[in-house]
Amino acid sequence: MEKLLYLEEHVSCKKYLPNILVGFKYCQLIENSILKEHNKDYHHLIFFLKGEALISCNEYRDRSIKSNEFVLIPKSADFSCKIVAAADIVIFTFDRFVGVCNKLELQSLAYYRNKIQYNFEPTIICPPLEQFLSIVVEYLQSGMNCRHMHEIKLLELFLLLRGFYKKEELANLFHPIIGKSMDFRSLILENYLKVEHVDDLARIVGMGRTSFNNKFREEFGTSPHQWILKQKAKHIRFKLAEPGSTLSDIMRLYKFNSATHFTRFCKQQFGCTPSELLRQLHTEE
Template sequence: MNRLYNERYKSFDQYVSDQEIGFTKWDLTEGESLNRELIDHNHIFFILNGSVKISCNEFHDRIFKAGEMVFIPKSASFTGETLEASLIINHSFENPLNICDKAMMESLAPLSDTIAYRFQPLAIRPPLDHFLELFVSYLDDGVRCSHLFQAKQSEIFVLFRLYYTRLENATFFYPLIGKSVDFKSFVMANYLKVESVEEFARLGGYNVSTFRKKFKAHFNESAYQWILKQKSKHIKYKISIENVAFKDIMDEYGFATPAHFNEYCKTHFGMTPSQLRESLK
């Protein structure tokens, strides 16, 4: 560690980054959990060593290994664990920071209609690998400077623009891209918190008619139908976890009776909760 730097840095507490936003290094042992309250932010896991198993929304037990990165969107249902000792850099962020980064994400929106999203990794290739090696040194020295982290987030998105194709970026960041990154980010951050489209519109400061039109323009379907589909993904994910009791799922998602829950699962998944859990093993 650079002791001179660390001594001086500690006197500037106002520059210490929010622990939930920025970059953290995870040096993990085999079998260690990755479940760390991720839903409030977007995350990129850069896997430098080892391998991990991740389930995210409707995608279960996907294996990611050293030299790969994976994007976890905000509000995702997520679990993960290491399959061997692993070194991971976790970059957490709310939105792309500057106009160029937002413009890139918005320019990719037309590609979303041509992509079948599969929650796939993207290779860490030069010069991104060199960037990450340097960042490991910063984190090992205890650097928590928010200004540096903001600059490095912008640099990462420059590297994505320069060294990855538009199709690669669109496939990797699929849950984030849209005609308006800010509007999509608002939707992804809040759709699990609202009980109705009317409440959703008020939360965003829209009248209901404007919100419905804006939503349809961005997601190509009504807000009501889209929210139902997203919640069904979360419910299916929870059913897939064997140690989560059906009663807990019912309470979380507002099912008044087991019969109501059974009927919902038959309608949306073609089988009862018990049958669905068995089929997902």
């Protein structure tokens, strides 16, 4: 590894980022450890340079990911990652797509998105992307952690994705977060867990209820109320599958005001009672 010159100048600069929110991070994890780097307010691309893990994301459980593969974890997703074999990982955290070209190009993938049966399958790291990630790791390990570096590499990453991956591959990778109106979709993904009513979401987006409902249906193909119920069901299923989860924990976390209310919800969404669902999930393990 090349030594970074004038390290003090980098560290003392106001653009230096000791704690990364948006940008790149390098992790080395031992076998049987758990990857915990996950802020639900952001999207995350997780690149496995080497190693192997079992990743769960929302309804997709224990998917294998190996060396030279990467996946997208979207905003607000439930996520867990157990390292099966010692791993070197680069995590790229971002909010929205930067640059007009990137945004328009990726927004155009909505056409391909609608033709894909999404199954949370990892994408292969192509040789140019592998070289790019190697350089990013070199920079991070040397201490070059300024905002300018992250901004430059962010733009380069999307240039590589657009240049060396087919549209169908990109549509599959970014499937949860691309659509006709990506800013609108991003705001919904970021905030739906934080509100109690559809009206609150409409206010965040800055639209009246009728216009919001129409826009939402155009983007997600269903009403806001029905979509939020389905997302809530996915989160509940994920949480109940975790070791040690209890029905009372779930009721408290997702603000069910009575056992009757929770039972009615589970019968509508899962076709069974909460206790039956809990038994099913633990049997699947």
